[in-house]
Amino acid sequence: MKSILVASGCLLVAVTLLSFVKSAKWWIRGADFPRLQIAFASAIVLCVYLFLYGAEGTWDSIFLITLAGSLGYQSFRIFPYTVLAPREVSRAPDSADAENSVRLLIANVLMENRGAHRFLALVQETRPDIILAVETDAWWDEQLRELNGDYPHSVKQPQENHYGMHLFSKLELGSPEVRFLVEEDVPSIRASVRLRSGRWIKFFGVHPRPPEPRADTEERDAEIVIVGKQVKAQNRPAIVAGDLNDVAWSHTTRLFQRISDTLDPRRGRGMFSTFPARYPLVRWPLDHIFHDASYTLVRLQRLRDIGSDHFPVLAELHYSPSATEEQEAPEADQANYAEAQEKIAEGKTAN
Numbered sequence: 001m002k003s004i005l006v007a008s009g010c011l012l013v014a015v016t017l018l019s020f021v022k023s024a025k026w027w028i029r030g031a032d033f034p035r036l037q038i039a040f041a042s043a044i045v046l047c048v049y050l051f052l053y054g055a056e057g058t059w060d061s062i063f064l065i066t067l068a069g070s071l072g073y074q075s076f077r078i079f080p081y082t083v084l085a086p087r088e089v090s091r092a093p094d095s096a097d098a099e100n101s102v103r104l105l106i107a108n109v110l111m112e113n114r115g116a117h118r119f120l121a122l123v124q125e126t127r128p129d130i131i132l133a134v135e136t137d138a139w140w141d142e143q144l145r146e147l148n149g150d151y152p153h154s155v156k157q158p159q160e161n162h163y164g165m166h167l168f169s170k171l172e173l174g175s176p177e178v179r180f181l182v183e184e185d186v187p188s189i190r191a192s193v194r195l196r197s198g199r200w201i202k203f204f205g206v207h208p209r210p211p212e213p214r215a216d217t218e219e220r221d222a223e224i225v226i227v228g229k230q231v232k233a234q235n236r237p238a239i240v241a242g243d244l245n246d247v248a249w250s251h252t253t254r255l256f257q258r259i260s261d262t263l264d265p266r267r268g269r270g271m272f273s274t275f276p277a278r279y280p281l282v283r284w285p286l287d288h289i290f291h292d293a294s295y296t297l298v299r300l301q302r303l304r305d306i307g308s309d310h311f312p313v314l315a316e317l318h319y320s321p322s323a324t325e326e327q328e329a330p331e332a333d334q335a336n337y338a339e340a341q342e343k344i345a346e347g348k349t350a351n
Contacts (some may be wrong), residue, residue, distance in 0.1 A: 002053060009045045009067045012038055016070040024218045024346065026211035032250040033284050036271070039074035042067055077249045080267045081285070087268030090327060092296040092318035099197035100319040101298060102171070103128045106287055107312035108207070108243045108275075111135040111162050115307030116143035122306060123147065126314050129170045130193065134207040134243050135308075136164035144168070157187045165189055167205055174200060182223045182347050183209065192236065199319060202238040204231065210245035220245060221252045222347020225340045228260035231292070237319055238262070240290045243275075243310065248285045252343075258332040259340050262290040265297045265315065272302045274311040289315045293327040296320050 015038060019031040046067050055061045079085055092101075105128035109119055120143070123131060131151065133144065141158040144166055148154070151168035155176045158164045163186045167176070174192035181188055189205035204227050208220040224244060231238045240262060246253050248264060248271070257264065266272050266285065273283040287310055289300075298316035306312060332340075 002049075005045055005049050005052075006063060008041070009049070009063060012042045012045065013066055013070045016073060024216045024221065024350075026213060026216045029211045029217045029250075033247050034282065035074045035078050035247075035249060036284075037282060039071055039078060042071035042074065046071060078271070081248055081271045083268065083270055085268045088327070089263050089265040089267070089291075089295070089297045090323060092298045092320070096296070096298060096318040096320070097197075100195055100199065101316060102130060102193070102195060102201070102239075102319070103298075103314070103316040104130045104132070104239065104241060104289065105303075105312060105314050106132045106134075106241045106243075106289065107306065108134050108287060108308055108310035109136060109140060109306065110308035110310065111137050111140070111160075111164070113307045114139075116140065118306040119308075119312075120144075120146055122303060122312060126303070128314065130203065131166075131168040132189075132205045132241055133166045133168075134164070134205075135162050136166045140164070141166070155189050155191060157189070159185070159187070161185055163187060163207060163209070165205060165207060167191065167203075169193060171195065181226050182219045186219070186223070188223065188227065188242075190230075195319060197319075200236055201319065202231070202234055202236040204238065204240045204242075206240065206242040206244060208245055216350070217252070218343075218347045218350035220347075221343045224252055224256045225259060225343050228256040228262075229340065231260040231262060237294045238292050239295070239317065241288065241315075243287050245286060248288065253288075254330070255332075255336060255339060255343075257290065258330040258336050260290070260292075261329040261331070262292055263295075263327060263329055264288070264290055265300050265317075269300060272300065272313060274302060274313060276309050277305055277311050278309065286310065287313050289313065291317055293324045293329045294319060294321050296323050296327075 153169040153173040155167040172194040176191035208223040274287040295317040301314045303312040
């Protein structure tokens with residue numbers, strides 16, 4: 001039993017140390033994902049070892065201190081996404097006017113999923129102003145035509161490679177475009193959106209390729225950072241949403257927030273883990289909504305199962321320019337900008 005605990009503890013420490021390595025290799029960046037699971041497992045091994053064997057010898061003490069360090073670090077990284085942490089985005093007042101609010105539904109529908117009726121029923125229930133659906137192919141394009149009546153503005157990019165993307169909006173879209181920022185078969189969407197008040201905001205829909213065997217993260221990281229730079233460069237209030245195939249606490253996502261000056265409404269409210277839908281013990285927050293400091297939050301929900309491997313997410317944001325005086329967005333320094341340029345260059349070279 002002791003050898004099993006030691007082996008398990010050493011493995012947990014090794015994976016924790018692996019996440020410090022600055023490499024785009026998929027099997028290294030994969031260590032960013034299970035921080036919550038590593039923290040729980042470390043706590044269990046630590047408690048069981050102490051209960052059964054204590055810390056009588058030098059090697060026992062070294063093992064336990066090292067394991068406790070791993071637990072502490074992992075807990076530090078995930079703490080901002082618990083309800084115990086300070087909220088990064090303020091709650092919108094009850095008097096928030098609907099004319100400056102926008103309700104957004106994002107969903108990775110899973111290309112092979114043939115339960116479109118479940119997704120369409122969810123749309124009818126939640127009545128979002130904007131819908132971003134990813135992994136949409138020709139079959140999904142046909143099924144989603146039912147939305148055309150209620151959502152007269154749309155951008156449609158069906159693809160057969162799990163990277164199709166559809167944007168539907170009740171609100172007027174300005175200059176909508178499908179872009180291929182890094183990889184020629186991985187699209188993103190950019191559009192201006194006119195709120196009911198007449199104010200124009202900017203929307204970015206993204207779904208970069210995930211880390212997986214034979215696919216490292218150079219392209220993913222480059223696309224995320226490129227969008228971050230573009231958010232910062234334009235002069236309109238912005239929302240970035242989609243399946244980033246990256247966790248909220250990763251180095252790349254935190255770099256994105258600094259580069260783009262955006263906030264994460266999950267901080268202080270919970271993880272809202274969305275993938276994989278069928279395996280709650282190994283679930284991570286992969287589907288994201290970020291926005292600049294001019295928005296406050298009306299509500300944020302992880303919605304029910306639609307037959308996909310992801311849960312959809314619903315967010316209602318209220319545009320309030322005065323919120324910038326109370327909400328502080330992360331700031332980038334010169335090292336962050338230099339790293340961003342390096343990631344962009346690496347991503348384009350890898351592609």
